[in-house]
Amino acid sequence: MKRPLLHQIVHGTCVDLSSEGKGVLRHGKDVVFVDNMFPGEEGDIEVLFAKGDFYFGKIKKLCKISKNRVEPRCKICSSCGGCEFQQLAYSAQLQWKTSKVKEQFRKIAKMDLEVLPTLGMEEPYFYRNKIQMPFGVDQKGNVYCGFYKRNTHVIVPVERCYIEDERAEHILSVLKKLMKAHRVAPYDEDSRKGVLRHALIRTSYYQKQIMLVLVTNVDSFPGRNNFVKAIVSSCPEITTVVQNINTRATNVILGERERVLYGKGYIEDSLCGVQFKISAKSFYQTNPVMTELLYSKAMEAAELKEDDVVFDAYSGIGTIGLIASRSVRNVLSVELVKEAVVDGKENAKRNGIDNFFMYCDDASSFMVRMAEENRHVDVLFMDPPRKGSDERFLKALLKLKPSRVVYVSCDPSTLARDIAYIKDTYEVKSVQPVDMFPHTTHVETVVTLRLR
Numbered sequence: 032m033k034r035p036l037l038h039q040i041v042h043g044t045c046v047d048l049s050s051e052g053k054g055v056l057r058h059g060k061d062v063v064f065v066d067n068m069f070p071g072e073e074g075d076i077e078v079l080f081a082k083g084d085f086y087f088g089k090i091k092k093l094c095k096i097s098k099n100r101v102e103p104r105c106k107i108c109s110s111c112g113g114c115e116f117q118q119l120a121y122s123a124q125l126q127w128k129t130s131k132v133k134e135q136f137r138k139i140a141k142m143d144l145e146v147l148p149t150l151g152m153e154e155p156y157f158y159r160n161k162i163q164m165p166f167g168v169d170q171k172g173n174v175y176c177g178f179y180k181r182n183t184h185v186i187v188p189v190e191r192c193y194i195e196d197e198r199a200e201h202i203l204s205v206l207k208k209l210m211k212a213h214r215v216a217p218y219d220e221d222s223r224k225g226v227l228r229h230a231l232i233r234t235s236y237y238q239k240q241i242m243l244v245l246v247t248n249v250d251s252f253p254g255r256n257n258f259v260k261a262i263v264s265s266c267p268e269i270t271t272v273v274q275n276i277n278t279r280a281t282n283v284i285l286g287e288r289e290r291v292l293y294g295k296g297y298i299e300d301s302l303c304g305v306q307f308k309i310s311a312k313s314f315y316q317t318n319p320v321m322t323e324l325l326y327s328k329a330m331e332a333a334e335l336k337e338d339d340v341v342f343d344a345y346s347g348i349g350t351i352g353l354i355a356s357r358s359v360r361n362v363l364s365v366e367l368v369k370e371a372v373v374d375g376k377e378n379a380k381r382n383g384i385d386n387f388f389m390y391c392d393d394a395s396s397f398m399v400r401m402a403e404e405n406r407h408v409d410v411l412f413m414d415p416p417r418k419g420s421d422e423r424f425l426k427a428l429l430k431l432k433p434s435r436v437v438y439v440s441c442d443p444s445t446l447a448r449d450i451a452y453i454k455d456t457y458e459v460k461s462v463q464p465v466d467m468f469p470h471t472t473h474v475e476t477v478v479t480l481r482l483r
């Protein structure tokens with residue numbers, strides 16, 4: 032295949048933002064996707080590579096600048112790979128998210144739906160309660176930590192991240208110094224040598240609790256106890272330290288085995304008035320402020336009644352189901368990850384909730400059984416991972432026919448695909464995007480459905 036534009040400089044105007052948030056530039060019949068270029072902007076683009084029918088490039092020089100381009104707070108946002116949108120005004124980010132959801136429904140589900148304006152944050156910075164960073168060491172022996180540059184395994188050193196809980200910054204800077212002083216070597220992916228692979232920090236929003244997880248390549252290392260003592264004495268805000276052991280050559284951050292080195296081994300936080308115990312491995316939404324808004328929108332959408340039987344599928348540690356349990360007769364909940372189910376059951380106990388029943392199973396298999404047994408369900412909450420639900424689940428849903436369905440999604444394309452499957456039986460009442468991840472291209476959506 033001929034690639035006449037490859038490695039050329041092309042001049043053009045950005046006409047749109049793609050569903051991945053890249054600027055779209057047309058050059059004759061060809062399309063070039065450009066990072067950090069916004070509609071209306073004109074300039075010279077260096078074409079870097081081609082994939083399928085498309086080219087990908089970066090800005091060489093801009094001669095016309097969008098009114099929506101802003102000075103990013105973070106100076107390394109172009110290289111880090113975490114925030115694609117720090118240079119786009121927040122109001123324009125929200126507008127793009129709304130139109131992305133609308134577009135996915137139009138393209139994939141062939142549905143022309145009204146999409147409510149994306150709900151955004153008042154202060155869209157320092158929102159993440161979960162921080163995970165790999166470490167490296169420079170030629171002078173100084174330890175650094177940061178993020179992997181997009182699509183690579185090169186660490187871009189980060190001193191200050193503008194989307195993470197600010198409390199992590201001090202802990203990470205102490206950790207870097209103490210690693211050098213205590214000779215705890217960062218793990219090197221190529222040689223597979225070294226000790227510390229990642230630091231994972233989880234912060235509680237409502238309680239003064241912070242968990243530090245040291246992900247190590249080895250079971251034990253010399254001076255571990257003194258190292259942990261030094262960390263806790265320099266950072267008294269840390270309430271628990273857990274060692275997670277991951278000896279595999281893998282991109283997955285956490286390993287199977289864990290050991291509590293200090294404190295209780297978990298932190299507690301609350302959402303919508305319910306207390307949650309969160310351990311290192313459990314899924315817990317990463318933006319606490321917007322999670323409360325997301326869940327309150329989901330509850331509103333469900334119009335819960337005292338007598339309702341509720342089913343919470345893909346339930347994590349039971350957050351949505353436990354919040355709903357206070358307003359209804361019974362909640363059934365299903366989740367695949369064992370540890371999350373253990374947390375969920377304990378969370379019910381801690382909150383004195385006795386009408387919440389949690390099962391560890393594949394959501395589709397569970398749903399199929401429920402349909403076969405002709406179980407009665409009034410409300411279904413479903414909150415699947417990015418790949419969405421599947422045909423088995425949706426087919427069983429059409430048999431079970433709860434009168435109300437609330438679909439919480441973190442990927443508009445799989446959301447549209449799944450809704451298309453049930454649209455003849457369920458009417459879409461509202462589509463509400465919520466900005467859980469400011470400055471990134473991710474968008475969360477709550478869809479309210481009613482049996483026709």
Ligand code: SAH
Nearest residue numbers: 314345346347366367368393394414415416
């Ligand atoms: N509702 C929860 C979790 C949503 S994330 C919350 O808001 O916190 C999606 C969850 O689905 C994860 O906990 C994941 O472990 C779980 N999951 C993924 N595939 C699943 C499957 N096939 N069956 C059941 N649960 C699954």
